[in-house]
Amino acid sequence: MAIDKTRSNGTATLYDVAERANVSGMTVSRVINGSAHVSEKTREKVMQAVEELGYQVNVAARVARVGTLRVGLLYSNPSAAFLSAFLVGAMGQCNRSGAQLFLEHCDDMKSQRKAIERLISQGVDGMLVPPPLCDSRSALKHLKEIGMPAVAVATAKPSPQVSAVRIDDYDGARTMTRYLIEQGHSDIGFIKGDPEHTPAQLRYQAFMDTMHEAGLNVPAERISQGLFTYRSGLLAARELLSQATRPTAIFASNDDMAAAAISVAHGLHLHVPDDIAIAGFDDTPVASTVWPELTTIHQPIGDMGSASVELLVELIKGRRSGEAPAIQHRLMPYTLEVRESTVGGGLAPAFTVQVGPQVS
Structure with missing residues (x-):
């Protein structure tokens, strides 16, 4: 087992103790917390390593109550x-x-x-x-x-x-894309999330797949990279909305970036949703505090x-x-929440798409 020997203050770490005693970090934790599920021989090895290295045991851990x-x-x-x-x-x-x-x-x-x-x-x-x-x-x-x-x-x-x-991030993003298409949008911009995050990858793939299945082209300039942050959403939305011909809708990979897109639209004196419809994903509190309220996929x-x-x-x-x-892999249900950022004339009713809960 590779042990990280990096120390912030030059003192021994729990991993140093584990390496010296030739046991796992979890075993060291059990010993210092007084667990009964450790052999006496192992306990002695760990405590000897603690003493030799001068490891300072966390007081809170030592006084933890059994159970x-x-x-x-x-x-x-x-x-x-x-x-x-x-x-x-x-x-x-x-x-x-x-x-x-x-x-x-x-x-x-x-x-x-x-x-x-x-x-x-x-x-x-x-x-x-x-x-x-x-x-x-x-x-x-x-x-x-x-x-x-x-x-x-x-x-x-x-x-x-x-x-x-x-x-199911893929299915959720397909549901949102289909909804926007059914609203009459054929020219939709997309703001991608952090490329290192798997939900961002699947949400983008679902958007592209659904657009292509509907026979709709997605030019490269309709895709803008974000990082799930509000600031990255500002930059991405400015990129999409500064084009000579704007998309009629934007689907952002999360609500922070969608809220940023609404802010950019306001700054350009565009009316949401008449001039540009905007949708997000997650249904975090920002979705119901921005104006107009955000159509989004409710992730529970x-x-x-x-x-x-x-x-x-x-x-x-x-x-x-x-x-x-x-x-266990638990799959939770999501909901498509339809609000004023994609539908004018008042709040539209939400409808639910069940994909769980399931256990696999």
């Missing part, structure tokens, strides 16, 4: 709205499950390992991995190597080795947060009882 469930959340999400909605659901389910929630932020591969180490030092029993880290092969591989139960959230291509909670982010904690707690309890982890 306490500790859920870690490893996050790095450019959309604060998505993270906020996810946290509400996750915290609610933690309360119902009698679990504590610990958060750690990371930005890159190096900080991923440090964030994981900090969560382990706090005695977490499993980790939630929301986007975009849900698609980080290095993060998921590392969690598997150290034996940490994990649930990936909102990945469009879940690993067969990791439990996941998601919606709060429910996904709740379901991911519920699934992780099942994995943790199974592990504590000695059961082999049962990998």
